[in-house]
Amino acid sequence: MKIIVLMKQVGNKDAILRINRDETWIEEGDLSFEVNESDGYALEEALRLREKHGGEVVVCSMGPQRVKSVIKDALARGADRAIHIAGDDLAHVGPFASATILAEAIHGEQPDLVLTGLQSDDYGFAQTGVILAELLKFPHATIVIEVDASGERLRVKRELESGWYQWYSMPTPALLTIQSGISQIRYATLKGIMAAKKKEIREVTPSAEALSGAAQHQRVTKIYFPLKTKQTQFLGNGDAKAGAAQLAEKLRTEARVI
Amino acid sequence: MNFELNEEQLQIKMSVREFAEGEIAPHVLEWDESQHFPVELLPKLAELGLMGIIFPEEYGGAGMGYVEYVTAIEELSRVDGSVGISVAAHNSLCSNHIYMFGSEEQKQKYLLPLAQGKHLGAWGLTEAQAGSDASGTRSTAVRQDGGGWLVNGSKNFITHAIHGDTCVAVASTDRSKGNRGITAFIFEKGMKGFAPAKKENKLGLRASETASVIFEDCLVPDANRIGNEGEGFLQAMQVLDGGRISIAALAVGIAQGAYESALKYSKEREQFGKPISEFQAIQFKLADMATQIDAARLLMYRAAYLKDQGRKVTKESAMAKLYASEVSVRVSEEAIQIHGGYGYTKDYPPEKYWRDSKLCTIGEGTSEIQRLVIAKQLLKNS
Numbered sequence: 156m157k158i159i160v161l162m163k164q165v166g167n168k169d170a171i172l173r174i175n176r177d178e179t180w181i182e183e184g185d186l187s188f189e190v191n192e193s194d195g196y197a198l199e200e201a202l203r204l205r206e207k208h209g210g211e212v213v214v215c216s217m218g219p220q221r222v223k224s225v226i227k228d229a230l231a232r233g234a235d236r237a238i239h240i241a242g243d244d245l246a247h248v249g250p251f252a253s254a255t256i257l258a259e260a261i262h263g264e265q266p267d268l269v270l271t272g273l274q275s276d277d278y279g280f281a282q283t284g285v286i287l288a289e290l291l292k293f294p295h296a297t298i299v300i301e302v303d304a305s306g307e308r309l310r311v312k313r314e315l316e317s318g319w320y321q322w323y324s325m326p327t328p329a330l331l332t333i334q335s336g337i338s339q340i341r342y343a344t345l346k347g348i349m350a351a352k353k354k355e356i357r358e359v360t361p362s363a364e365a366l367s368g369a370a371q372h373q374r375v376t377k378i379y380f381p382l383k384t385k386q387t388q389f390l391g392n393g394d395a396k397a398g399a400a401q402l403a404e405k406l407r408t409e410a411r412v413i
Numbered sequence: 414m415n416f417e418l419n420e421e422q423l424q425i426k427m428s429v430r431e432f433a434e435g436e437i438a439p440h441v442l443e444w445d446e447s448q449h450f451p452v453e454l455l456p457k458l459a460e461l462g463l464m465g466i467i468f469p470e471e472y473g474g475a476g477m478g479y480v481e482y483v484t485a486i487e488e489l490s491r492v493d494g495s496v497g498i499s500v501a502a503h504n505s506l507c508s509n510h511i512y513m514f515g516s517e518e519q520k521q522k523y524l525l526p527l528a529q530g531k532h533l534g535a536w537g538l539t540e541a542q543a544g545s546d547a548s549g550t551r552s553t554a555v556r557q558d559g560g561g562w563l564v565n566g567s568k569n570f571i572t573h574a575i576h577g578d579t580c581v582a583v584a585s586t587d588r589s590k591g592n593r594g595i596t597a598f599i600f601e602k603g604m605k606g607f608a609p610a611k612k613e614n615k616l617g618l619r620a621s622e623t624a625s626v627i628f629e630d631c632l633v634p635d636a637n638r639i640g641n642e643g644e645g646f647l648q649a650m651q652v653l654d655g656g657r658i659s660i661a662a663l664a665v666g667i668a669q670g671a672y673e674s675a676l677k678y679s680k681e682r683e684q685f686g687k688p689i690s691e692f693q694a695i696q697f698k699l700a701d702m703a704t705q706i707d708a709a710r711l712l713m714y715r716a717a718y719l720k721d722q723g724r725k726v727t728k729e730s731a732m733a734k735l736y737a738s739e740v741s742v743r744v745s746e747e748a749i750q751i752h753g754g755y756g757y758t759k760d761y762p763p764e765k766y767w768r769d770s771k772l773c774t775i776g777e778g779t780s781e782i783q784r785l786v787i788a789k790q791l792l793k794n795s
Contacts, residue, residue: 228424231424342432342435342460342461343424343431344460344461345425345428345461345462345463345477346475348421348425348428349421349476352421
């Protein structure tokens with residue numbers, strides 16, 4: 156079974172965020188970077204599937220040279236080889252563009268399974284995997300928490316809302332987006348770290364066609380911190396009972412906390 | 414000159430940090446309170462490669478150098494010094510004694526399972542009457558007509574005395590020769606006449622197991638003698654040259670953990686309407702703490718680097734150990750001060766770092782002994 160795992164590098168969760176001068180993104184000079192959390196679980200799931208069924212795990216990441224640290228970390232944890240789609244601007248393209256570029260890069264690999272985290276911790280669109288599945292003409296499932304690849308068809312368990320789950324089956328090749336926290340992620344061992352030095356990292360650049368065809372679908376025009384406003388309302392007009400009823404109504408319909 | 418870790422060394426640092434924060438941090442308080450030695454953690458440390466980090470792969474190790482080794486010990490100790498000192502004592506005392514001076518047979522039989530983490534190592538030099546004066550060894554080993562040695566005596570303050578599978582200890586084989594009459598032997602758990610005794614109830618590093626061991630007519634085969642008769646003391650001194658670098662790493666890790674807790678607290682704690690980190694009194698403390706930790710870390714890395722180059726590190730490892738351990742005590746005390754009243758409680762981490770740090774100025778040679786070692790080297794070369 157050949158599994159491709161798509162992994163993204165994102166800013167550290169604990170970083171103090173400042174908006175850049177163009178107001179288009181956060182100031183990256185301040186940031187340290189780490190692997191997108193749910194992508195780490197996608198890798199772990201891929202490694203477990205390989206242990207059960209054999210095959211190969213190929214990691215694919217896009218962005219500037221700094222994303223090599225995500226790739227090397229994945230190789231140290233046990234991935235077999237990697238594809239790095241290199242480009243300084245690739246960290247900030249929209250989901251359709253990302254999916255187009257990723258589809259081009261993994262074209263020819265003919266994977267049985269493509270796994271990725273359910274969404275990125277920075278933009279949080281949760282679209283790249285889904286669009287990529289469409290471009291590859293693969294069936295897909297999102298928010299997957301369990302994968303059973305022992306039968307002819309793939310069976311996956313999806314997380315729904317309010318504690319509900321759904322088992323779903325599909326043919327392969329397929330694409331799954333993986334939920335965070337579904338397993339205990341293995342650590343990179345010292346031997347794994349040294350062995351990773353010898354593993355292949357194939358560096359590719361997107362074609363002009365992939366870049367131009369994908370660029371126009373979405374762009375960020377401005378980002379800003381949420382504006383804080385204060386408003387005072389008097390409820391009930393002196394009648395405590397009516398005030399309480401109005402308060403309950405507002406908490407239910409406006410604040411949506413009850 | 415290069416003052417940065419290379420890519421793999423940085424990966425090792427981050428991997429050990431992730432492990433320590435995931436597997437150790439959630440239990441630190443409980444282990445400290447109950448003096449629980451976390452044997453359940455040992456297979457995980459072995460899986461990571463830390464139980465044989467400095468030994469070649471042919472002996473079951475990870476084939477790393479001292480730079481990687483101290484990096485790992487620092488990261489473990491940043492979260493829990495007890496785990497740091499366990500890994501350090503296992504690697505650079507017991508296992509390293511066999512690696513440096515043992516025969517090929519001894520390496521195959523004892524070092525291999527130690528480096529693989531299947532066995533836990535202990536090392537016995539200190540006795541009730543032989544602390545800083547290691548030459549005052551009273552334990553005796555008398556050669557027997559039928560072969561082997563009959564060992565009697567005891568060793569104090571031995572890390573892994575109870576759970577250790579393999580123990581390297583020295584005994585006097587010829588009292589008339591003083592230091593030159595001391596010989597090292599390998600003992601196995603379960604050997605008749607070899608048993609652990611009183612477990613110490615310690616101020617700090619309470620999750621690290623420290624107890625005495627007793628030899629009572631323990632017959633140890635001659636095949637377990639390390640090197641020649643009379644070489645044990647010199648072997649031990651060379652083992653300590655390496656071991657001290659790891660105590661420097663233990664100290665740097667404890668100091669780093671204490672500093673980080675103080676830094677975090679200073680940004681969160683508000684007095685007079687603003688975070689206390691905005692007051693110069695606190696800023697000066699933080700600046701001094703960070704600077705001293707940095708200096709200690711550089712001394713640690715220099716000693717580790719020289720050791721990896723195969724150079725003699727007696728002076729450099731003593732300097733690193735002396736400075737780092739004293740910094741560790743100072744920094745963790747300042748961390749308590751920054752926390753104010755809360756720092757004096759077990760609700761915040763600095764009090765434990767402070768208790769843990771104090772061992773660093775005592776174990777594997779007190780600060781006073783380090784100064785003697787350094788001075789001896791200075792005067793010898795002047």
